[in-house]
Amino acid sequence: MPLNKEIQPGDNDELTRERLQATFDTQQMAAALWGSDLARKRRELAKKVDKLTVLHDSKDMSFMTREEKLSENARKVVQMFAHVADIVEDPSDDAEMFHLSSNAIGHEGHPFGVHFVMFIPALKAQADDEQREKWLMPALGLQLIGTYAQTELGHGTNLRALETMATFDKATDEFVIHTPTVTALKWWPGSLGKSSNHAVVSANLIIDGKSYGHHNFMVQIRDENTHKPLKGITVGDIGPKMAYNASDNGFLGFDHHRIPRRNMLMRHAKVDKNGVYTKPPHAKIGYSAMVHVRSVMIGHQGMFLGSASTIAIRYSLVRRQGEIKEGSGEVKILDYQTQQHRLFPQLARAYVFMFAGKEVRELYQKVLSDMEKGETTLLADLHALTSGLKSVVTHLCVAGMEQCRMACGGHGYSRASGIPEIWGVAVGGCTYEGENMVMLLQLARYLMKAVKETKKGKSLGRLVDYLLLPQDRHSLIGRVPQGEYGPHLAAFEHIARRQIFKVADELTKLQDKGMSKEIAWQKKAVELQRAARLHTRFYLAACFHRKVQSVVDGRIREALADLYHLHLNYELLDMVNYALEDAYLKADQVDFIREDMYRLLETIRPNAISLVDAFEFSDRELRSVLGRRDGHVYENLYKWAKESELNRADVLPYFDKYLKPMMLAARQRSNI
Ligand SMILES: CCCCCCCCCCCCCCCCCCC/C=C/C(=O)SCCNC(=O)CCNC(=O)[C@H](O)C(C)(C)COP(=O)(O)OP(=O)(O)OC[C@H]1O[C@@H](n2cnc3c(N)ncnc32)[C@H](O)[C@@H]1OP(=O)(O)O
Numbered sequence: 110m111p112l113n114k115e116i117q118p119g120d121n122d123e124l125t126r127e128r129l130q131a132t133f134d135t136q137q138m139a140a141a142l143w144g145s146d147l148a149r150k151r152r153e154l155a156k157k158v159d160k161l162t163v164l165h166d167s168k169d170m171s172f173m174t175r176e177e178k179l180s181e182n183a184r185k186v187v188q189m190f191a192h193v194a195d196i197v198e199d200p201s202d203d204a205e206m207f208h209l210s211s212n213a214i215g216h217e218g219h220p221f222g223v224h225f226v227m228f229i230p231a232l233k234a235q236a237d238d239e240q241r242e243k244w245l246m247p248a249l250g251l252q253l254i255g256t257y258a259q260t261e262l263g264h265g266t267n268l269r270a271l272e273t274m275a276t277f278d279k280a281t282d283e284f285v286i287h288t289p290t291v292t293a294l295k296w297w298p299g300s301l302g303k304s305s306n307h308a309v310v311s312a313n314l315i316i317d318g319k320s321y322g323h324h325n326f327m328v329q330i331r332d333e334n335t336h337k338p339l340k341g342i343t344v345g346d347i348g349p350k351m352a353y354n355a356s357d358n359g360f361l362g363f364d365h366h367r368i369p370r371r372n373m374l375m376r377h378a379k380v381d382k383n384g385v386y387t388k389p390p391h392a393k394i395g396y397s398a399m400v401h402v403r404s405v406m407i408g409h410q411g412m413f414l415g416s417a418s419t420i421a422i423r424y425s426l427v428r429r430q431g432e433i434k435e436g437s438g439e440v441k442i443l444d445y446q447t448q449q450h451r452l453f454p455q456l457a458r459a460y461v462f463m464f465a466g467k468e469v470r471e472l473y474q475k476v477l478s479d480m481e482k483g484e485t486t487l488l489a490d491l492h493a494l495t496s497g498l499k500s501v502v503t504h505l506c507v508a509g510m511e512q513c514r515m516a517c518g519g520h521g522y523s524r525a526s527g528i529p530e531i532w533g534v535a536v537g538g539c540t541y542e543g544e545n546m547v548m549l550l551q552l553a554r555y556l557m558k559a560v561k562e563t564k565k566g567k568s569l570g571r572l573v574d575y576l577l578l579p580q581d582r583h584s585l586i587g588r589v590p591q592g593e594y595g596p597h598l599a600a601f602e603h604i605a606r607r608q609i610f611k612v613a614d615e616l617t618k619l620q621d622k623g624m625s626k627e628i629a630w631q632k633k634a635v636e637l638q639r640a641a642r643l644h645t646r647f648y649l650a651a652c653f654h655r656k657v658q659s660v661v662d663g664r665i666r667e668a669l670a671d672l673y674h675l676h677l678n679y680e681l682l683d684m685v686n687y688a689l690e691d692a693y694l695k696a697d698q699v700d701f702i703r704e705d706m707y708r709l710l711e712t713i714r715p716n717a718i719s720l721v722d723a724f725e726f727s728d729r730e731l732r733s734v735l736g737r738r739d740g741h742v743y744e745n746l747y748k749w750a751k752e753s754e755l756n757r758a759d760v761l762p763y764f765d766k767y768l769k770p771m772m773l774a775a776r777q778r779s780n781i
Pocket residue numbers: 186203204206207210221222223225226227257259260265266267268269299393396397399400402405406409488489492540541542543544547551554555
C-alpha cells in the first residue's frame with residue numbers, strides 16, 4: 110500500500126515512482142501540518158468544490174481585465190455563500206471558510222476580502238453589545254459589505270498623524286466626519302473602491318476642541334439599494350497594483366458627513382451624550398483588528414510559500430535538463446544539488462511558518478478572551494510576537510518564492526506557473542498591516558524593555574525568558590553527538606541574545622554620553638531591527654523543535670526532523686556572521702554545518718514529492734500548470750498558451766495599423 114494517497118491512474122509515471130518512495134503516510138503528514146480535523150475538512154471541501162461547477166473559474170484569470178476579474182470573483186463569492194451550508198461543516202469557522210475561498214476564489218481578492226478579515230474582527234473586539242446586534246449580525250448575515258478604512262494618502266504607518274476628523278456635535282448628538290486636506294483621503298482599504306457600503310473609519314475624536322486621538326467609527330458610505338455614494342462622501346478605486354487586482358482598493362473622502370454619536374465603536378472607549386469621554390483599559394486596544402490580521406497572516410504566508418514549493422518541486426521532478434554522468438541520459442532537475450539547496454530550505458520554512466501560525470493564533474484567541482473581560486496583560490507580548498513574525502515571515506516567504514520561481518527556469522516566469530500571482534499577493538504582506546521595518550522596530554522596543562527587566566533579574570514575559578540565561582562562549586556544534594541538534598538551537602539563542610544585549614549596551618553608552626533616547630535610537634535603528642529579526646528566527650527554530658517533539662508517529666517525526674535539521678543548518682549559515690563575530694563558532698564548525706546540510710538534502714530528496722503532497726493543495730487551489738498533481742505539464746502548457754487572448758486571430762489589427770505600413774514604406778524606400 111503506497112504511503113502517498115495522491116497516486117492516481119493516468120498520472121505521469123515519473124511522479125508515481127517518486128511517490129512510491131515515501132517513508133511516511135501523506136495524510137498523516139497533512140494532519141501534522143494543518144491539524145487532523147482541518148486537514149480532513151480541507152480534503153472534503155476541495156472535493157465538493159470540484160463537483161460544483163458554479164464555483165469554477167470561467168476562464169484563467171491571467172487572461173482577464175480588472176473589471177472581468179472583479180465581476181468573476183463577485184459571482185463566485187456569491188455562489189460560494191449560496192452553497193456554503195453544503196460545503197463546509199461550520200461556516201462560522203474562519204479557517205474552514207478561508208480554505209473554501211482559497212479553493213473557489215483564489216487569492217487575488219473579492220468584494221468580501223476585508224469584510225471578514227478586518228471589518229468583522231473590529232466589530233467583534235470593539236463594538237459594544239448593542240452595536241454588535243446592530244452591525245455584527247447583519248455583517249455576518251451578508252446584509253452589508255464592510256471594509257476597514259484607516260490608512261490615508263499622507264499617512265499609513267504613523268497613525269498618530271491621521272487627519273480625518275470626527276468632531277462631536279453635542280446639539281445634535283452626532284459626529285461630523287470630515288477630510289480636511291487631500292492627504293487626509295482614506296487610501297488603500299480593500300474592497301472600498303466599488304464594493305463596500307459600510308466602513309470602520311479611523312478618525313481623530315474631537316470634543317469641545319480637544320483631540321482624544323484616533324478612534325474607530327462605523328460609517329455607511331453607499332446607499333443599500335442604489336449603491337450610490339451617500340451625500341458628503343466621495344469614493345473610488347485607486348487603480349491597478351502589482352497584484353491583488355481582483356480587489357478594488359479604494360479612496361474615500363468626507364465632506365462634513367454626519368453620523369450618530371452611537372456610531373463610534375464603544376466597547377472600550379466611550380463618549381456620552383454630554384461629550385464626556387471614557388478612556389479604554391489599554392491605549393492600543395483600538396488596534397486589535399490589525400493584530401488579528403497579523404496573527405492570521407503567519408500561517409497564510411506559510412501556505413503561500415508551501416504552494417510555491419509544491420509547484421517548483423513537482424515541476425523539478427518532471428523537468429529533465431542536462432546529464433550528471435555523460436551518456437546516461439538527462440536527469441530530473443531536482444537531482445542537482447543546487448536545485449535541492451534552492452528548494453528544500455524553502456519547503457522547511459513553509460512548514461515552520463505554518464506551525465508558528467498555529468501557535469500565534471492560539472495566543473491571539475487567549476488575548477481576545479482576556480480582552481472580553483477587560484484583561485490586557487498579554488497584549489504587549491502578542492503585539493511584539495506578531496510584529497516580529499509578520500515581518501520576518503513575509504520577508505522570507507517572498508525571498509523563498511522568488512527562489513521557487515527561478516528554480517522553474519523560463520516557465521517560472523510565465524503566469525502559467527502560478528508563482529507570479531501568489532508572489533504578488535504575498536509581497537503585499539511586507540507592507541500591509543504595518544510596514545515590515547516599522548514592525549521590527551516595535552518588537553525591538555519590547556526587547557529593549559526586556560533587557561531592562563533582565564538586568565533586575567526579572568523576565569518581561571515567556572517569550573524573552575531566555576535573556577536571563579548566561580551566555581556560553583563557544584558552541585558545541587560538532588563537538589558532541591548530534592542527538593536532537595540541541596547545540597544548533599542553542600546557537601540561535603546565543604546569536605539573538607548577544608545582538609539584543611549588544612545593541613542595548615550601545616544605546617546606553619550613547620545616552621550616557623548625553624545623547625537623547627530618540628537620537629540614540631536612530632543611530633542604532635539598523636542594529637535594533639537586526640536584533641528583532643534574530644529573536645524571531647530563534648522563536649521560529651524553537652517552534653519547529655516543539656512541533657517535532659510533539660509528534661507521536663515515528664515515521665512522521667523522522668521526516669519532519671530531517672526538515673527541522675535542514676532548517677537549523679541553513680538558517681544558521683544564513684546568519685553565520687553573527688556567530689563568527691565573537692568566535693562562538695569556529696571555521697571547522699561552519700564546515701561541519703555545511704556538510705551536514707548537504708547530507709540532509711540527500712536524505713530529504715526521496716521524500717520531496719510527498720512532503721509537498723502533504724500540503725494537499727488541490728489543482729484548483731494551486732492554479733498552476735507547472736504544479737499539476739498528475740505531472741502532465743507540457744501538453745497543458747501548450748493548451749494554456751492557446752487560451753491567450755492574443756491567439757484569438759492569426760493577425761491582430763495592430764499589424765495592419767502600424768507594422769505593415771512601416772515595412773511597406775521601408776521596402777519602398779529601399780527600392781528607390
Ligand atoms: C469570503 C471568505 C470568508 C473567509 C473568512 C475567513 C477569514 C480568514 C482570514 C484570512 C486572512 C488573509 C490575510 C490577507 C488579507 C489581505 C488584506 C490586507 C488588508 C490590509 C489591511 C491594512 O493594512 S489595515 C492598516 C494597517 N496599518 C498598520 O498596520 C499601521 C502600522 N502602524 C501602527 O500599528 C502604529 O502606528 C505603530 C505600532 C507603528 C505605532 O503606534 P503608536 O504611535 O500609536 O505607538 P508607539 O510607537 O508610540 O508605541 C506606544 C506603545 O504602544 C505599543 N503598541 C503599539 N501598537 C500596539 C498594539 N497593536 N498592541 C499593543 N501595544 C501596542 C507599543 O509597543 C508601545 O509600547 P511601549 O510599552 O510604550 O513601548
